[in-house]
Amino acid sequence: MNSKFPRLFLILLGLIFILNVIQSALTPLIFDEAYYWHYAQNLSWGYFDHPPLVALMVKLSGFLFEGELGVRFVSCLLSTGMFAIIWMSIDHPKKRDYVPHFFVLLFSMALLNAYGFFTLPDTPLLFFTAFFLYTYKRFLEQNNWLWGLFLGITMAGLMYSKYHAALVIFFVLFSNIKLVTNKYAWLGVLVALFCYTPHFIWLFENDFVTIKYHLFDRPNDPYNFTKYTLGFFVNLIAVFGLTFPWVYQSLFKTKSTDRLTKALLFLTYGIILFFFVSSFNRRIQTQWIIVITVPLAILTFKQIIANAKIRKWIYITGIINGVLILYLRVGLIYEPISPIYYETHGNKEWISGIQEKIGDMPVVFENSYRNAPMYAFYSGVPTFSLNNFMYRRNQYSIDNSESTLQHQKVLYVSKRATGADMELPKGDGKMYYGQFIDNFESYRKLKTLVEEPISLNTEKEQTFRVYNPYDENISLDKIKFNIAYLNPTKDVVDRFALKAIPAESQTKQLISKDTVAFKFKFPKPNMDNATYFRIGISENDLLYGINGTNTKFE
Template sequence: MPITSGRFFLAAAGLTLIFRFWLAAALPMTGDEAYFYWWGRQPDWGFYDHPPMIGWWLAALLTVSDAAGWLRLPQIVQPLLLALAVRLAWPRLFPQAAGQRDAVASLILLAPPFVWNVLVTTDTALVYCAVLSGLAWLRAVRGEEAGEAGVWRWYLLAGLLLAGAVLSKYFAALLGFSYLVDALRRQRASAWRGLAIVYACCIPALGLMAWWNSGHCWTNYLFNFVNRHSGANTGFNLRTPLLYLVTLLYVLTPLAVWILWRKVSECRVTSAESATERSLSLLAAVPLMLFALLSFFKTIGLHWALSFVPFALLLVVRHGASGALEKLVRFCAGFAALHVVLLAVLASLPLETWRSLNVYPSMVLTFDGRQLVERAHIGATLLASDGYSNAAILGYQQRRHVPVLGPGSGHARHDDILTDWRELDGRDITVLRKTAPNPGEYDGWFRRVSIDDFEYRGARFWVVRGEGFDYASYRDTVLDAIRRQYYAVPAWLPLTGCYFCDRYFPDRSCR
């Protein structure tokens, strides 16, 4: 069958969907997924790291089942749903190229990260909302270009979806900025009215996040702009831009990057380009170029670009010759098949294959956390961990919350909200670790401490058994250091409450 035909798209859709369901069933719940699972177990208007959307989605899914395959369903079907949305929108956006709709839908479906990524995270909701918002914006631009009535409805839809993206992750600001740049380019009153509608839709979402953060230590601000960057190398360097280039070459494929580069190198707008096509160029270029500038100072994660990959692929189709488009779809199909074969082979290997890797203990815990807990003989004591990823995974596998005992890191500190150490005063606590504890690390927190270790599947684990948890000592040594390092709210931010300081240090300021 022709590689750019509707039959090929349907075949690719069915095969990739089967593969993604299999992969979702084969993979254990990862640390990030288990961490967000606890957001769904206790939904709120906000969470420590990010806005609340993925917590709300998981809360809804948990009313049916807590199985990993079910919780991953929105991510499993995401490439197919996005491809169908693009396939539906394409003839209305570019009627002169309506025959390419199956090819562009196939590209979305077979983009490398969309082939294998079945892990549900904050990016799941963000990608849905951002891509659909962008399509609605482009539809509004096309409507204005064609002189249609009621274009404001497309701007309203774009705004509501952008508000959903804002409630998913703060990267949504890049898409909102792209809309601003596009309005500046168009210089039309209708464009400014449309932008006003879009931004107005986001005000309630932003207001909700400001309200929640002001009563919760401004944790979203502290995490995203302060704590996660402490100690990190944020100086100018040339290594991370090269890494970003490699990331783009992977997520878009080298041929697609070459087509886009030729478009950029022309540095001109031809008369044949429609207003919709110029707007599409900005939706793809503005975020990716901002990431390129940021890459000189910070590593750009692969998942950061996922919300804007579809726009870049749409742009590739508009600027690639028909022969190049067929080659690109063929390459993506072959590359997807390579992913399938590679992951199937890796899944067939025994876990012990990876014993020589430093991450092997983490792999064992991720796959066999429940067996590790049995080997640790927790008994009636409270199970805890020394890290947030391990705690979330063990908690998911046990279906009971596992707190983090110790200072932890600047990442994933939602446990500070879930755990009240005052209520655990005097309890016996058992800590399961992948690394040996430092001498005397736990002595001041308990009346008595014993440490033993065991080997499981070739990996060594340590068990710290603490009798009689001393909350007062823990507050003065660990919690006070956490307060000073992670809860130093700037004076210029209005603060109506802070769970951490109100709970443990009512006589001290979180400033």
């Protein structure tokens, strides 16, 4: 151990680990973490938005600790491991002389800092990116079945972290095209596919819901240069903060002298180019490009050792970055010094205030996969996000949380004041309203299915089917339909009540585990560019749900 890790390295690494553990225990959850905590209440091989590794991390943390640390402890371990693996990936005889510079460089990267204690899918993504690159390095040095096996395991770890990890695998392997004839590389691919098979099966059993959502159902705004492409370049700077000129200078100065360096360059330039092209179609979020921090940490540290000017300026700007980051980290815990109202602030107090009024009554949140799990985490009572046509589907659309609240008295929380029994102001200035429902009953898993090409410009009757996945029959008296018209970017623009009658007139209910056909005619939309439509269902006069997929007109 000591031959690979100098004593100073281990001391600094230990201090960072302790800092992250303390931060984890004292910082209230952010909304995404609460959502992944909700994942972890029912472990599965997949979830609506992401692969399952983030949920497993939460579950393992919960076995060891309670509260926020019971969500984040594994993240602390993985981020510490990532630092160590990046260090081991650097071959340079003088690297032990620059241990402080190494830590200044990595600690100065804001998102690497954040993922050192927040539990998000990017945390294992960064760990397995580093582990994959180290494994690939050893694979190049010792081309045998053992490192081929590890290559496959790390590729599976990447893909269980986040779907766009496929880019990491692709660009690294593409940098060495001769691997197509390497039997041990193929062993790695087969091992990865074998390890990933349970998730493939989950996707198949769940009608590829995750893939459909990310590729087809997500709304996307019209192209905006400032928001999309210019925003992408801003993100490239924001990832590194004040050190960005010297980090990118290090990238430009690096030459492809060996296969590992070539892989690091392919990965960095490949990710940047891929998301640059993507920026002409959608807004690129900062965390999507976070994986470039791992190869750039390796390349930049080598330049720190070799180039005195880069070493000087990385050290100075990195320390400034680090101090600012530490200040912001304290602000996550202690709101008075924070320059902004962040999502770690105020949630515990808001939830406590609601619970003082209603006790342990279950709560249904309208259109909020953020507030629902946050409330459940801090209150310990069942919650549900009732998603309607003004929102999007999420994990609450496919798991069993709906069933836990059926036929109970609930507080229904929304941003609509109509019919409200109480006001629920939040510290961020947003106003919510609560309404009591004595006998809550929802059927958000009903599916509307359109199975034939549809033309809007027709007077003919059209047909759709409704599938009832529940174990009970549902009376048609409890439901009604609407139709939403969407523009080319999949934003709902027009919506109308839809008069639909059963194809068989004697039908009075939706039979359990069966489908019923309905006939209808399209209401004429007010919009000129109706490109998609979606049929929704309202049960017991709740707002219409998202029961169908976005179907494109012929």
